[in-house]
Structures are given as structure tokens and as C-alpha cells.
Amino acid sequence: MSKKNDEKVIVIQNGDDMPSMPASMGSMKINKTASWRSIRPVIIEEKCKRCMICWKFCPEPAIRPEDPPVIDYDYCKGCGICIEECPFDAIVSEKEGK
Amino acid sequence: MSKKNDEKVIVIQNGDDMPSMPASMGSMKINKTASWRSIRPVIIEEKCKRCMICWKFCPEPAIRPEDPPVIDYDYCKGCGICIEECPFDAIVSEKEGK
Amino acid sequence: MSNKTKGQKIKLTLPIEEVMSPGHLACQGCGATLALRYTLKALGRKTIMSIPACCWSVIDGPFPYSAAGVPIYHCAFETAASTASGISHALAQLGQDNVTALAWAGDGGTFDIGLQALSGAAERGDNVIYIVYDNEAYMNTGIQRSSATPHGAWTTTTPVKHYKRGPKKNIMAIMAAHHVPYCATANIAYPEDFIRKVKKAKNIMGTKFIHLYAPCPTGWKHPPDITIQVARLATLTNVFPLYEIDNDVYTINKKIQKAKPVSEYLKLQGRFRHLSEKEVQFIQRTVDQNWKRLLKLEEAFRNEKN
Amino acid sequence: MSNKTKGQKIKLTLPIEEVMSPGHLACQGCGATLALRYTLKALGRKTIMSIPACCWSVIDGPFPYSAAGVPIYHCAFETAASTASGISHALAQLGQDNVTALAWAGDGGTFDIGLQALSGAAERGDNVIYIVYDNEAYMNTGIQRSSATPHGAWTTTTPVKHYKRGPKKNIMAIMAAHHVPYCATANIAYPEDFIRKVKKAKNIMGTKFIHLYAPCPTGWKHPPDITIQVARLATLTNVFPLYEIDNDVYTINKKIQKAKPVSEYLKLQGRFRHLSEKEVQFIQRTVDQNWKRLLKLEEAFRNEKN
Amino acid sequence: MVEIRFHGRGGQGAVKASDILAMAAFREGKEVQAFPFFGVERRGAPVTAFTRISQEEIRIHCYIYEPDVLIVLDPTLIGPIPLTDGLKPNGKIIINSERDSNSFIFPDTENPTIFTIDCSSIALKYGLGSKASPIVNTAILGAIAKVTGLVSIESIIEVIKERIPLYKEKNALAAQETYECMCV
Amino acid sequence: MVEIRFHGRGGQGAVKASDILAMAAFREGKEVQAFPFFGVERRGAPVTAFTRISQEEIRIHCYIYEPDVLIVLDPTLIGPIPLTDGLKPNGKIIINSERDSNSFIFPDTENPTIFTIDCSSIALKYGLGSKASPIVNTAILGAIAKVTGLVSIESIIEVIKERIPLYKEKNALAAQETYECMCV
Amino acid sequence: MKKVLTGNFAAAYGATAAKVNVISAYPITPQTTIVEILSEIVADGLLNADFIKVESEHSALAACIGAQAAGARTFTATSAQGLALMHELLHWATRGRLPIVLANVNRAMAPGWSIWADATDSVAQRDTGCMQIYCENNQEVFDSILMSYKIGEHTELLLPTIVNLDAFFLSHTSQIVDLYDQETIDRFLPSYNPEIKLDIENPRAFGGLTSPDYYYEFSYKIQLAHEKAKEIIEEVGKEFYRFFNREYHLSEPYRCDDADMILVDYGTIAGTAKDAVDRMRDKGIHVGVLKIRYLRPFPEEQVIDILKNAKKVGVIDRAISYGHEGPFFTEVKASLYGYRIPIYGFIAGLGGRDVSIVDIESMVDYMQGNKPANHIWIGLKK
Amino acid sequence: MKKVLTGNFAAAYGATAAKVNVISAYPITPQTTIVEILSEIVADGLLNADFIKVESEHSALAACIGAQAAGARTFTATSAQGLALMHELLHWATRGRLPIVLANVNRAMAPGWSIWADATDSVAQRDTGCMQIYCENNQEVFDSILMSYKIGEHTELLLPTIVNLDAFFLSHTSQIVDLYDQETIDRFLPSYNPEIKLDIENPRAFGGLTSPDYYYEFSYKIQLAHEKAKEIIEEVGKEFYRFFNREYHLSEPYRCDDADMILVDYGTIAGTAKDAVDRMRDKGIHVGVLKIRYLRPFPEEQVIDILKNAKKVGVIDRAISYGHEGPFFTEVKASLYGYRIPIYGFIAGLGGRDVSIVDIESMVDYMQGNKPANHIWIGLKK
Ligand SMILES: Cc1ncc(C[n+]2csc(CCOP(=O)(O)OP(=O)(O)O)c2C)c(N)n1
Ligand SMILES: Cc1ncc(C[n+]2csc(CCOP(=O)(O)OP(=O)(O)O)c2C)c(N)n1
Ligand code: SF4
Ligand code: SF4
């Protein structure tokens, strides 16, 4: 499935748009969980050793294992696990929002 | 419960004779299982050593642990266990009925 | 056993009182019936039973009669343990602590459809004695396989061409895994041992479990007169060893000096008639393995408090 | 772990593919969610799951969406195993043998209400991987005790005055008693070990069981950021040892040189806050005993075929 | 429609007999129905079974209250059980017994014809069942064929061979023998 | 009957606030009802709660479609959710925000009075919740008492002390403070 | 003593006030708080009862059955899937004549998972022989639990009762509930003392094999008990009034006397409908409401009596018997057999869809402008 | 090919002829032989199916649900307690839209234990949304199983079916059954190929959380399917006639055209009643029988059509909804709402009590000499 497809909004206006039983039609990727976040993890590239432990333990998952890892702030809920688990203190917590 | 009570025949002529739920009112002793028997175990007193193994293993129970043991032919179903288990071959099998 | 003649006092190795009455509806030579006879000898009349669907729902007799001699709640098939839990808690609440709550179920009602309720009661530690009389199939419905049916056996749902494959569920290991305060195997061929175990269980708080071997001539296809013989052979061949687990400590109650070959046990029963020699050997190997396993457990989990 | 800088190839210790998508409804720092993320990394997309009522019925998202990325049958609470059995047999009949049937359930759905179905599947040897993610209570309904709740824990049905007494049900011992071909414990803090186990299970026929430790910040009352820490401590304190049982052979996967004191683990979690020093010591003793027990089992049941 | 009621004890094969009779009639193009009163099946307990044979479709699904023919597989049932209840006037009663038919008297019946035949001995002769409990169901079927003429002995024997799992031949011979020695 | 609708996020305590408001009104002899729209409770997910206060028995059991008063515990909900749907003309809106009430505009409403108060800061001042997610429900209750006059601040504080399990005093102070600094 | 309580609290307090001896229950949303509160109450020693924290609803009811048969007063609570899982044992409680009281939070049946209000769960138990009450508010929840023990334990009844409350609309809704004082309650509801029970002094086997010779008569006795229950419910209702000044009946008419149109309903919809009726009356529409409290025994006589003079009748079901129609609708129609009042079957609020005053007005609109139909779906996104 | 078979054999052969892929069932008297025969058939390789020998009925239906959702055609069979234990999952099969076929042997519910005929077990499932057939004879058992797959699997239906047969009166009664030839059957019933299923190529989550926004519409779809089913059942009935020369409908009138009195019944009683009707007609009493085959969907239109001209109607229920009346009686009365035909509710045969021709005649007698009543118990030992 392409990313685009993944985030397809399913529009249901009436019963005809629904299958006979409640069988899902799209991915929860539609649901940007950014709003749940009250703290924002920020990777400090210089400190980061690319060990990917942050990626490994992100429950969403909201970290892509790139070089350096990229946090997808559309989904990161701000649980703080990556901050806790980074062995090199390369992720810091920032206050979210206004 | 006296023996007599035990064998009480419950007469149910109409619903009023029944409790509100099917709760038993008498003992199955009412049910003489002699008719099930096709062979009849008979204790040969002389051979009997009063070890009471026959009594021990009778599933009905239809043997009274007396001296010598007494088989209650009202209930003995003729399974033959006592005959098999008597260590002294003191019980023999006889053909039942006409 | 000394010779006794008329007039001598008779020594009985079991309690004399018969709580269960004759006149019941068990087949001739029914092991399950002896099973309850012994149980009630051990527990006496201050006992309230739950009995789920099983042969005993028939053996006990139809309304308006009963053979058991103690109060019985004939309960749903799945609920031997949970009904007994309820009874036990009611007794506690109503101040009748001297009454034993006994769950009495067949192997199907225990290994299969009633396992969850039993597991729940054991986990909660409800004050109940649970005895499963194991005749290794659903007998009351006419001999279908249960998870207690041993490898190799014919039943109506494991027909000869498709006879039961796979081992009997190890219910003792399952109950031991629940760390119940007491669990034990027993065999109707050894009533003294069984009664001792039931009495022991009666005096322990919590969930006690006894796995009782009770041959069924009708379902096992053996003549009714050899019920005891078949049962005895199960233990003498190590097919069904006698042991108990008391607070996680294993004790084998009967160590057979030289176990008899399993084939002696199998050949008495019609349900095994179709087995090939190879299959019999396989069964023998399994029995040997299980026995070794048990010895190891006894070795590993002896009483360490001493 | 070697220093890596921009441009270096990144080494990953887990499969890179993310089958499970973000956007799901798990609480922040949810262990159960990591659990499925890893599982699907191990199994890939050729997987069909049954999920009974549990947090995952919510995490996955509401109609018309789903986060799992593989087909899921959201099934009745009691039926994770039996639904998966059905799926597995259908796959076999329809010639889709390359698809894995996965039953995915919480501790409540496994230790309690789904135990019987699991036991039945294991006894029949249905070709299913069963993974229980254990967060030690009914979380989806708001933190009620399950039989996986450890001694001492607060839940809403074991309030502080009446905190959970009695040990956690020993599900591994129960499954081992079923002699399934493979069962293992695992912990989300050790994903490499977990994924290895899931992959191993995938290649074994029959019923495979994995008991997966998955902390729940919401129910355990710890901050979401220390989920992994708490999980790791469970193993480092021997509260939750990592081991596997492969055809009745025990192997402890991680023998801690010097186990940390249990109190370190307990004190992180609000659910244990009320415990007295004495109670903590008792828990420590129990953990030590269980660990010894496990060592004994490993000793007694090593691979003998060699 | 002819209605036949069987009385026996668990283990004697009354249910099977009612079934075989129906199947034999079916072979001869009749409409049939056979069924037991299924009590709690235990060895020795009284068992009742029913067979209906008709030219037309059989739609009724209740017990037989007014049988044309009564079959008694076990004479010890006479007395304890009101066997003959509802027997039609001039009905037939076939009893497995070594005794003479005259020795049986059924007060509440209207002019029945009673037949006896020692099926137990015949069954034993062919090794069917044990001495203690001979399996008499196939034997009595021969007598039924002879006495009622509802089905031919050939049909009975074919069905026996088809449906009885063990000792097909011996069972067939037992039926044949009662058929032959039954005097009507 | 006055109908109040609360909008917040899981964890902020909207449901509890609706409850406390009802209880406070009950102390003052009113008939009351309070209930949540119970979605799938997860931290951060939008939550709606309702309170009805009346002189007469409240029999109705459906959501509030035309509230008299709207309470917004989390201003980030403005926009994503049609908060003001059905607000009665001249209704009141109380928003937990540090911003000025003038900075909020709700196009589809008829002449609402908007009040803002920085409950988050007040809650934090009293150590209620964490910086990341302050628990603002008790704080906003003071503002509700002041703005609506439906209940006295004393009743609110008594109920808080009775029903809030932890930090009773601090919660009460938070309510007191908003009550006081809320300018109507 | 009056308190502001949710329906779940009211249910838990009801069981507490009834001084039950044994509780056995299993959590399920939205019943969970009942279990939680009772856990606290028992832990705090405020109720001297054993709470058996079972591993499933099936075991919950089984444990109640065992305990009740042994002479204890028992309580359980559940919802939807849990109630469905108890189905076999609901029959058991009835046929075993065990006056257990069960609080059920009406929630929609899965799949898909839904935790919201829908009475199909309990309506689908209508053939199990349990008495069933549908509550309109939290006071009624509390009161019904108390009365259900008194009624069910009546020696001529011995029947279990399911007390239903709508998910969220009651279970999680706070309302004022008068809890009375315990002494008065104790006088109203003395302790449970069944004549026949599991008793070592008089050993009986309960529920053994029952041949066709007897089974039929036992069934008849249950039906007799239900018939009798209609009387006893009214009697206990009167007694309750004397004790607590609140009136309860099998059913409850509201502004029916002069109504042209009567809406029959149950549960919380009844409350909303009353408000709707008042609003419509203000507009000159002569509507009334007949709230059915007891689905079993079904108050046929009262239903006829109240509806017989209406010009039109509408039945609002928050439940459906697929392949037919709303179950209350069927039962009301059957009761009114022989009458020719146009009768409308409305299906509303399944799966937690809100039923507002406007919805109810739209039903009356429908009745004014259309021929009767058997299942008119209100607010359907077609 | 014609054979003399018991109803249980007919059921097992029906599943075999339908070439089911997965069977999962649990033994219970008097269903047991179905399980036994299928075990043999599968063991003998005569049917290429997996038979999952589960540990309870609950798991039996769960396994069928899993298998059917994965695209297999499945079969299960049970009775009484077993059916009751499946209750939750019957709702599941419906709402999951899984056209599973379940043979149920109608047996009385415990306690006391009874193994004899009584339809309360399945009638109590009337609100689960499963289609339900009551069979009169063994041919109908076989035919109904075949047709139920075809009907249930119809893309607009996707509904499970319970095929009911009376304990002993069918399950253990030998009758002539035409088994047809397999090739024709295969043409009549092609293999199962659902559009939506568990499919790794198109991964969907089935039955996830469904908010009040959607649940109501899913419910409506089920009701629509049931409405549609009434058509499809008649259509498939016609097709069946073309293939096998046997006619089936939702309901079946017998000598109703000119009948003054019509007895409505189901299951084996219908057969006996037909004989009784013939006998009474011979005596000049103009009686007819309306046999209801489908309890769900309920053939309201046919019921009205056939009964509307009768002078009196009697409904014979081998089931009861305690606290009300016979459930078929209620549904028939509700269907006839607006008519004023005197209608009598008879309760007969519960717990295996035999219902003879004489009993049926006595009902007609009763109707001739008495006013209508809602539950007239036939043959009660009062
Ligand atoms: C829910 C349910 N399913 C099935 C049955 C049918 N049933 C009654 S007894 C029985 C078998 C019991 O087997 P077991 O427990 O081994 O006892 P046994 O008959 O061998 O003594 C079965 C399957 C039932 N009564 N209830
Ligand atoms: C028959 C039934 N009973 C109860 C419930 C309610 N219920 C849903 S999830 C759940 C708890 C699940 O606990 P667990 O399996 O540990 O999973 P977790 O929620 O912790 O992830 C309960 C009790 C249900 N859905 N079905
Ligand atoms: S864990 Fe820390 S060091 Fe490792 S990749 Fe992530 S940010 Fe970099
Ligand atoms: S804070 Fe939590 S959710 Fe966000 S990226 Fe880190 S681990 Fe993932």
C-alpha cells in the first residue's frame, strides 16, 4: 500500500458506503495523534550515534530509522520512551504547543 | 434415615405433589436392580475367609460386611467383580432366573 | 490377611458406613460408582456436592429419587468447580464451615469443558475438593473422545481408522502448575490409598484436586467383572502412577518394583483392540518416559523445608 | 554499539518493515503496542490474527480503520484460541499453508476467560501461534485484577485495603503441562530475543505459545517514558525470567549474574505503592523461590536426546 | 398403516430390530418409520421401540398407542410393564419365550393372537450375545416376518447382512431359523 | 432547566467537573443530572460531558443539543470539534485559556458571552497535574460558579473536598482562586 | 439519605442494602464500576459478603447458582457479551427456582465492538424465564434491586430477576438517589430463608434427570409462578410505597388518560419521551407514554387496559429481533390482539445512537402522517 | 439414492453433501450421532474436511466463525445446553455475517436434566439474528441443510441458519430419505466464495470498535438481509424444486383453503397434526394445519394470508416464554394484529411429553367449546 493510500479518508455518508459487516476499509494512519503530545522529543543530531534504539522502542512507531533518525511529529504521542532509552542523551524533551 | 424411609415410594399424582424445582424426595433404594442380573454371585461360606474384599469392591454396594458377608440380591446387578476379586475363590457364579 | 472364621470380629480397611445407596443406575461393574462410594465413605454425610453433566447425572437416578445420600446440585456441564465455589462461599457466609464442598466431575467435565472454571477456582483458592473420576471419554453421551482419552484408544469420535492420536492431557501437571495446596492421583483399585487422600484433602484449606482413575466397562469394552483388574493394571504398568503433590512437594505413593508391560493392560480392553504391535511399543515408550519424568519431578521437588 | 556518523550504513537489530501503522489508539508508552509491532516485524504480512476483547480491540482503531496492517478477526473475549483454530484449519483446507494463524490476546483473555479454548487448541495441536501480551490486569475495562495480576498489586477490584493476594497464575507451567512443542517467555524490553522466538515458533507445526511481558503505564501507574525500564527490570530482578521450553526441554535465555532487588522494580509503579516492607520481602522471597524452581526444571529437563 | 411396538431391555437390540423391520419394508417399496422411546440407556433397563409400515407417506410423529403387533423380546417384562396397553382388537403378540403361547394370558386385551418362540436359544445357538444376555433381535425378526407377513424373510435377511456390523451370517441364520420354525 | 456542556480531553477531568457541578447544585436543593459521552477513553482524546440543573425532576436522558453554557477545558479543541453546535442564543462560553476572551470568535453562534480564564496556570500553581497535562477541572468550576451563578462557590468547594480523593485543599483553593479572579 | 450517584453506584448500593451474602461478577464495560464499587465496599467491611472474583461471567452466574442453592442471597452484574455468555445459566437459575438478582447494563452486542446502549442483549434473554425490569432512572435501579429480592424470594415465586439499566444513559449518569435508611430497608427485606436448599440435614439431589412424566409439570409451575408474580409485583410495589413513599408497578402510564396517541417504551427513552410528551402537549398534540417496566412477566392486562382506548399506538424499541421486528412491539401487538388500533413499530437508539426529544417528536409526526409499519428506523443514514 | 435414515444421519449427510470444509462440534445427547457419523465420514475420507473436535460448544461455534471468516464453508451441530452455550456466538455469527449452518436437535433445557424434545432451546435464540428452520421429517432435515447454505451464502444475505430437528422424534427416528446424486447437488450448491474475508492480500480488521455513528446502520443491514431472505428462501425453494422435485417455502399450509379452524405448528407436531386433520375431516370437522418452517425470518405475510379467512386459529407451541406465552403464539398473534379471529395458544410436549393425535383432537375440541386463552396446557397432570 502506498503511503497515500494508507492515509485514505474513508467517507461514509450512508449505509451503502459500508460493507455488510464492520470490516475496516482504511488504515489508522489517517489518525494523526500529534495532538496527544504534551512534550516533544527532539533529536540532537550531534549527540546522536545512530544506534537506533529510539526507533526500536517507539511504540507508535513514529521514528524512521534514517541517518539520523527522524521523528514523525504527525504521530509521536510524546511518551518520552525514546528520550529515556537513548543511551547517549541525544533526545531532549521540549514543551509542546503554545 | 431408617431403611424403611430409604425405600419410600414417592407417589406423584399431580403437580402439587412435586416441589417447585426437581429436588429429589427419596432414595434410589426404591429401585431394585436385581432384574439387571443375569448371573448370580453366591458365597461359599466354607471357603470364605471374611477378608471383605468382596464388600470393598462391590459398586452397588450390594454386599453387607457381615460374618460371612451377605449379598443383597435385591440390588446385586451381577457384575461379577466380587467373584473376580475374592482372593479365595469363595464366590461362584450361578446362572440367574428361569 | 489372616484367616477369619464365623464369630471373629471382622476388620474392615474402609469406613463401614455406606452413604451412597444401591439402586442407582450405573452399568454393571461401573468404576465411577465405586469412586463415589469410596469418596463418601471418606467424607461422610457433611458433604454437599456439585455434579455436572456426566454419567453420574444418570447414575444418581431420576427425579424424585437420588442415590448419593448427600445433597447434590446437578449443575451445568461447565460448572462443577464454579458451582462448588459458590456453595463453599455460601457455607462460609452462613456459618457452616464444617461442611465440605465437593465438586465431582467426569474427565470431560474437567479436562475439557470445565477446565476454565476449575482453573479459576484453583487460582482463587476456593475451599473446595475437586475430584475428577476419569473414565477417559465422554461416557454419558456414548463414548466420545475427551482430552483424557489416551493415545491409541477407539471412541465413537475417534473411529478405528482415525483412532485417538496424541497424549492424554496431563491434568495433574496442569493442576500442579496452579500450585494448589494439594493434588493427588488415585485409583479405585486402591481404595485405602484413595480414602486417605480424600481425608487429607478434607483437612486442607483451599482448592484440593484428586485425579481418580475409574474404568468404564461399557466404554472401554471390557467385561464388567474385571473393572478392578483393569484399574489395578493401570497402576502396575505405570500407565497411571499413584502420587501426590503436597504444597509443591512430589511423593510417589507406589513405586512398582518391576512394572508390568503395558500390553497386559491394553489387551484387556476392546478399545485398544485395533492397535498394531508398533503402536503398542510406542505407548510403552511413552509410559516409560512419563514415569521417568515423574521420578525426576519427585527428585527435583522434594520437601526442602526439612 | 559502535559510533556511527552521518553517511554510515545503519545497522538495525530488528526487521525494518513496519507492518503496524501509527495513528493507533494506544495510550502513550503502551507496552502492548510495542508488543504487536515486534510480532508483526517477525511474522510479516502473511499473518491472520484473532484478537479477543482486550486493549488491542481499541488500540487497533474504530471502524472503518485499522492499525494492524494484517487481517484481524476481532473475536469474542473467550475465543482467541478457538477462532484462530478455525482460521488455521480453514487455511489448511483452502491451501494457504504459508499463512500464519496468530492468536493475540491479553492476560485476561488468556489466563482467565480464554484459558479453556487455549487448552483445547493446545491439546488438539492446532497449528497456531498464541501470544499473550501480559499487562497483568484487565486494562481495557479499566484495571481490574486478572489471574495474571501479581501478589501485592492494587487494581480497582483489589483495592489497597484488599490488594491482590496470592501468586500470579503460572501460565507457562500450565502450557508446559500441555506439552506443546514450543513455549517461551519474552519481554518487550528484549525485542531481539522476542523476535527470534516468534520466528522460531513460526517454523514449528502445532500450537506454540509465547508469554510476553508488556507493561502498561496506565494500569501500573508509572510514567509512560519508563515502560521499557520497568519491563527490563522485571527480567533483571528475576520477576519475569526469559526462558523457553522446546519439546519439553527447558532453556533459560538470560541468566542474570546478580539479580537486582525486586524493590527496585516495585517502587517504580504506583500499583505497588501501598506495600509494606514486609510484603516487599515476601515478594522477594517468592521471586527467589520461583527462580530456583526454574533452575531446577532446567536442570531436570535438559535435552536428553544428545 | 401397520403399527408395531417392541418391548425389550437395553442390550437386547429392540431398537435395532424396529429399524431393520422398517428397512426391510422399505426394500419392498413401503413407506416406513422406526424409532425408540429413548429412556436412559443402561443395560437391562426396559426399552420400547416402534415401527410403522404403510403404503402412504408417514407423517405422524408420536408414539404408537394402538399397535397392531406387539413384540416382546424379554418375557420378564410381562407384568412389570403394561405391555399390551392399547393393543388393537385381534392384534398379534410375539413373545421370545420357550414357553407355550397358551401359558400367556393378557386380561385387558381383545382377542389377541399370541405367538411364542425361543429366540434366546436360537441366538445362542448362533453365538449371538452371551448366555447371560443373548442378543435376540435378529432372531425375532424372522418370526415377525412369518407371523405378520409384512415383509419377506429375504428382505429381512438382506437388511441384516447390510446393517449388522458383526456376524452377519450368523444373524441371518438366526432369522431364517425362527422364520422356519415359527408356526403360525 | 439549565443545560451545560463540557468539552475537554481525556485526563483533564471534564467528566468529574460535570459531576461536581451537579453535586453542588444538589446541595442547594436542585434536581440534577450529569453524564459523559463516553467514547473510547484514552488520554488526549476529546471528551464531552453534560450537566443539567433544574427545579423540577429531570426525566430526560439524551445528550444536550442546545446548551445554555459551554465549558471548554482545552482550547486546542476549538476548531477540530464543532464545540458550539446548538448553543442557545445569548449562551455563555467559558474557556480555559490565557488569552483574552476577545480573541475567540465563534461564527455560528448567536450573541454568546465568552469568558476566558487561565485554569492551567492556576492548576499548576496548586500542583494539580503535571506541567504537560494540568488537571483543570476543579479550577474551572470556580469560574463556572462565578459566571453562571448556578451554584455558590461554597457548595463547589464542599463537594470538591468531599469527592476529590487527593489534594482536596489544593483543588479547593484552585476553584476559589478562579472564582475570585474571574471577572464577569 | 439522598446522594448524587451514577446508575452503577445505585446498583452496587442496592445490592449492599439488600445485604447479599455472596457476590460473583466479572467486569465488562460499562458495568465495570459496579464490580469496582462492590470490591471497595466489601474490602472496607461495609458489607459482610464473599465476593468471588471469577474468571468469566459464566462462572459468575454458576457461582451465584451454587451459593443461592445453598441458601445464600446472591448478586451479580454484567452487560451485553457477559449476559449472553450467561444465557445457559439464566435458564438454569429459572428452572432451579433461584431468586438471584442480576443487574445488567444494556449494551450493544458485538461485532463490531460497541459499548453503547442497546437493549438487544437482555431482550434476547426474554425466553429464559428470568423476570426482567427496565429502569428509567437511578432511583429505580436502586429500588428495583431491593424489590427484586423481595419479589423473587416470595415462596410462590422463587424466580431470578434481571434489572436492566441503559449503558451510560444510566450506568454513568449521576442523578439524585435516595438510599433510605438501612433499618427500614431491613424491615422491608428480611433475610433470605428458603424452604428447600442444599442441606445436609435433608439431603436432596437438585436438578437430576427428569423424565417426560414430570418435566412438563415443572415447566407449568414456572409459568404459574410468573402469573403469580404479576400479583406479587403489584403487592410489593404497594408495600414499597408504604415504606419508602415511591410507587412501582409492572408498567407505568404517563398522561395516557386522555391521550390520542400513546408511545410505549422502556428504559431511559421513557424519561425522554415524557419530556417530549409534555412539549407536544404544549403544542396541542394529545400524546401519552406507557413505560413498560417488566418485560417478564409481561404485563399484558395493563398494556391492554391502558392502550385500548388510544387512537394510535407507537412502540419504541431500543432492540430488534432480526427477521421480525422490535421485540416489545411484537409483544404489545400480540397483547392488543383483537383491537384495531393502528400500531407503529419504531426502532431507535441501537448501538448507542442518541434518542432525543426531536427523535420522539418525529415518531409522533410519523404516526400522524403515515400508515402503520412494523419497523420504522429513526435517524437512519440511508 | 433413497435410504432409511435417522434425522441425525440426514443432518450429517446433509453437511457431507454440502461439501463443508470445516466441521467443529461437540457431542450432546441426542445430537451425538451427528458428530459420530461425521467423524466416521471424515475418517473414511468420504468428505475432505477438517473436523475440529473442540472442548465445548462455545469453541465449536468460535472455530466455525474463524474458519468461515477465512473463507471456509462450515458446519456445526448441537442441542439444548450446547446451543445455549453458543448464545453469545450466535449473535456473533449474525453480526459477522457468516452463513454458518448449525443443526440443532431440539431438546429440553435443564434443570432437571432432560434429553427429550422441546423447542425452547432454539426458540430462545430467536433474537440472535440467525435464520431458523423447524423440520417435520428427515428429508426436510437433509434438504434444509443443503438449501440453508445456498440461501445463507447469497451475497445479499450472508446469514447463519439453525436447522432444528426434534429430539428422538426426528433425531433417532428412521425414515426414508432421498440423498439425490452428488453431481446434481454440486450444481445446485456451488462452492463458497465470499467477497469479503480474511485475506492477506486485502487486510481488513473485522468487527473492530464501531461507534454509535455506524452501529445502527450495520444493524439495519442485517434486518434488510432478513427481509430479503424471505424472497431468497422462496426463490431457492423453487430452484430446489426444479433440481430435486421437492417443494419448500417459509411456511406450508395443509388443507387450509376451506378450513374453519387452522392449527399453526412446527417441527414434528406438524406431521402428527396433518394426520389428525385428516381424521377430523373424516368426521366432518373442517380443520387445517399451517406449518411454520421459518421462525426467522418470520413469514408474517404468509401467516396473514393463510390465516386471515379462518374462523378460529390455534397455535401449538412445544416451547414457552415463561412470563408470557408460547413464543410462536405471540408471533402469530402479532402478525394477525388487527384481525379478530379467535386465537388459542396451546402449550404441548415440553420436556418430551408425547403429542398424539388424540392430544391434537383435544385442542380442536377445546377450540370448539371454549373461549380463546393464551396458554392452554395439554395433558397436564394438575
Ligand atoms: C453444554 C453441554 N454440552 C454437552 C453436554 C452433553 N454431555 C453430557 S455428559 C457429557 C459427557 C461427559 O463426559 P465426562 O465428563 O467424561 O463424564 P462421563 O460421562 O464420562 O462420566 C456430555 C458431552 C451437556 N450436558 N452440556
Ligand atoms: C464475555 C465478555 N466479558 C467481558 C468483557 C469485557 N472485557 C473486554 S476487554 C476485558 C479485559 C481484557 O483484559 P486482558 O485480556 O488482560 O487485555 P487488556 O485489556 O489488559 O489488554 C474485559 C473484561 C467482554 N468483552 N466479553
Ligand atoms: S537512541 Fe539516541 S543515539 Fe541512538 S539513534 Fe536514537 S537518538 Fe541517536
Ligand atoms: S516520544 Fe514516544 S511516541 Fe514520540 S517518538 Fe519518542 S518514543 Fe515515539
Ligand code: SF4
Ligand atoms: S472376598 Fe471372598 S473371602 Fe473375602 S469376604 Fe468376600 S467372599 Fe469371603
Ligand code: SF4
Ligand atoms: S456381582 Fe457385582 S453387584 Fe453383585 S454383589 Fe458381586 S460385586 Fe456386587
Ligand code: SF4
Ligand atoms: S458408561 Fe461407564 S462410567 Fe457410565 S455408568 Fe456405565 S460403566 Fe459407569
Ligand code: SF4
Ligand atoms: S491501558 Fe495500558 S495496555 Fe491498554 S492501551 Fe493503555 S497503556 Fe496500553
Ligand SMILES: [Mg+2]
Ligand atoms: Mg468420562
Ligand SMILES: [Mg+2]
Ligand atoms: Mg491485561
